[in-house]
Amino acid sequence: MVTTKTACVTGADRGIGLEFCKQLMDEGYTVFGGKYLHKWTFMEDLQKKYPDQFYIIPLDISDMESVKAAGEMIKGYTDHIDILINNAAITGKRIEGRMTIFDDLDYDQMIKVYNVNTLGPIRVTNVLINLIMNSQEKMIVNISSEAGSIGTCWRPGGFDYLMSKAALNMSSAIIHNSIFPTMGGQVLDIHPGGMRSYFGTTEGPDDEVNAQGRVVESMEKRAKQILELVLDAGRFRFDHPAFVTYRGDRIPW
Ligand SMILES: NC(=O)c1ccc[n+]([C@@H]2O[C@H](COP(=O)([O-])OP(=O)(O)OC[C@H]3O[C@@H](n4cnc5c(N)ncnc54)[C@H](OP(=O)(O)O)[C@@H]3O)[C@@H](O)[C@H]2O)c1
Numbered sequence: 448m449v450t451t452k453t454a455c456v457t458g459a460d461r462g463i464g465l466e467f468c469k470q471l472m473d474e475g476y477t478v479f480g481g482k483y484l485h486k487w488t489f490m491e492d493l494q495k496k497y498p499d500q501f502y503i504i505p506l507d508i509s510d511m512e513s514v515k516a517a518g519e520m521i522k523g524y525t526d527h528i529d530i531l532i533n534n535a536a537i538t539g540k541r542i543e544g545r546m547t548i549f550d551d552l553d554y555d556q557m558i559k560v561y562n563v564n565t566l567g568p569i570r571v572t573n574v575l576i577n578l579i580m581n582s583q584e585k586m587i588v589n590i591s592s593e594a595g596s597i598g599t600c601w602r603p604g605g606f607d608y609l610m611s612k613a614a615l616n617m618s619s620a621i622i623h624n625s626i627f628p629t630m631g632g633q634v635l636d637i638h639p640g641g642m643r644s645y646f647g648t649t650e651g652p653d654d655e656v657n658a659q660g661r662v663v664e665s666m667e668k669r670a671k672q673i674l675e676l677v678l679d680a681g682r683f684r685f686d687h688p689a690f691v692t693y694r695g696d697r698i699p700w
Contacts, residue, residue: 449477449525451500452583457481457508457571458535461489463590463642466670467532469493472500474678479521479528481506481535481571508535508567509559518574527582528575530677533568534590539607547604557607564611569618576626585632588677589619591690593638598699616690616700623688634688635680638698642669669693 459480595612626632683689
């Protein structure tokens with residue numbers, strides 16, 4: 448049984464998820480990384496580097512059977528998860544200027560994005576909740592997006608992604624309400640900001656700007672900023688979960 452502090456990161460195949468795994472191990476955590484697609488081998492490379500600290504867990508968060516199997520696998524290694532980072536997500540159709548109420552809307556796409564981005568993190572949390580509550584830190588991190596903020600919404604389109612993240616935020620509040628008052632557990636909702644990633648409209652980790660022309664930061668730097676918040680999450684311990692940027696600034700819900 449693993450006795451060190453532990454973390455679980457979904458969507459760790461590549462992108463910021465992989466970077467979270469690496470940096471958590473550098474902090475001394477044993478990490479269970481969710482592997483979605485076989486074609487990427489970045490996790491295997493990482494495991495060679497951290498043979499005693501990194502466990503590759505097959506995980507499709509859109510599929511309850513896969514999530515249950517992942518949960519059983521993790522329970523075979525440890526009786527506690529200090530930090531769960533629900534990172535895995537898919538993008539919708541281009542979220543700016545597309546898929547407005549005047550368009551021929553793709554409802555199957557909306558259901559697909561909701562199933563991954565909203566129900567996926569709930570499935571994973573649901574299966575791991577007892578391990579999380581059995582840990583010291585009891586920390587659930589939902590990687591959300593400012594695009595899910597109803598209070599600041601300015602986009603005229605993007606029902607799929609925007610609504611999936613708004614609903615994820617609501618799930619954070621519901622889960623926080625059931626673990627904070629009596630068990631001291633905590634949910635932190637984080638907008639990671641624009642990154643050089645494979646996600647959505649960006650082209651890959653070497654881009655300096657994304658398709659909207661915004662300068663985006665390296666995932667290494669961004670993961671570091673986010674983990675600093677997570678490891679110092681005591682300052683966000685409130686009755687309601689915090690919804691913050693990677694800099695720790697509050698975002699309206
Ligand atoms: N990039 C941005 O600018 C930005 C902005 C705001 C919020 N975010 C949020 O940040 C998080 C990470 O995004 P990223 O930019 O690092 O994107 P990314 O590189 O595409 O990473 C997302 C990860 O989730 C995995 N994934 C997709 N569907 C899955 C499923 N059904 N089950 C398990 N894993 C699945 C992907 O696997 P594959 O690689 O194998 O497809 C990938 O490893 C997401 O929650 C995203 O919404 C990103």
